[in-house]
Amino acid sequence: MMKLYFSPGSCAFATHLALEEAGASYEAIKLNFKTGEHLTDEYLAINPKGRVPALITSHGVLTETPALLVYIAQVFPESGLIPQGNPFLLAKIQEFNSFLASTVHVAHAHKLRGHRWADEQSSFDDMKRKAPETMHACYKLIEEEMIDGPWVMGETYTICDAYLYTISRWLAGDGVAVSDFPKVENHMKLMAKRPAVQKILPLHP
């Protein structure tokens, strides 16, 4: 059985949701970042990056959300989480997920994790002040250029939807009004109704 390491409300939510949507058999193991459970020798032996998500599979450990989402979709092809045999459509899905990982999640991280990239308190404060602006700019691009609707890729639910919803849940805390983005707002409403979301939400308050 696969084991997913997660922390509540982190980006591991996307992988957790994909496992659930795929009907995978897995155990979800919660790490408490406040007590440093992600930095123990035991966990660093699993994921030397000290981050989540990490998924232990029968072949070995996997990390990084875009990689995990495609992996789950490929191992459970009957889930229909990615189109089969269409390199261009897969690339569009990957393009979207890569933007979330390397631009949107990174913009969000500057609100509380400025210490990754700077040393001074004044820099952390500056980054925190700017986070609402950068997150708003990211979601303006998503709204205007990337969501076909109702799902990210149009009529078909894919791994992009699990990942977008994960990050959209951070918007209110980042000082961004989701009502500025009607397609995203509708997407969040549709996502909240999915049984897989309702099942795992209690673990990600």
Add this chain to the structure above:
Amino acid sequence: MMKLYFSPGSCAFATHLALEEAGASYEAIKLNFKTGEHLTDEYLAINPKGRVPALITSHGVLTETPALLVYIAQVFPESGLIPQGNPFLLAKIQEFNSFLASTVHVAHAHKLRGHRWADEQSSFDDMKRKAPETMHACYKLIEEEMIDGPWVMGETYTICDAYLYTISRWLAGDGVAVSDFPKVENHMKLMAKRPAVQKILPLHP
């Protein structure tokens, strides 16, 4: 024929190299960022993000390096740039590329592009001072945990190698001594000998 938009020395080098290794038929179009060619209406209609790389294919435009690399490898399967029919190996390749895109490239970007995440000159200076430390930490993880050798995935050259080399070329300018990382240093030497690298290097001085 595909069209690749690039700027010299940018991360578009990885996609450029993959096209070359795959034997693709393509036109490479240079954008001069200093004169704002990436922000013209014409280019923003191609890539609203105003970044490179962007690849015009017969199906539409693709962006984001991890997505482009898998796409090229899948469209040219005879290139052997990714393993066929092995979801776990593909996921390991994607895990590596995703780490480069969302952690290593981002660490590098703080040297000169702090304005993406902050507003004050003091913050930009702080980020610039820290960039050598964060890039060193990234490459320590790559050296110790991620490169099997001689190539990233072991005996077989993959898209990971094109991407790693792209970013390794930035190390000296980032104040990191590649000699601290013997596997990476050897990787750079092997890469520099490849005909595809030698062919495109004049466009990426």
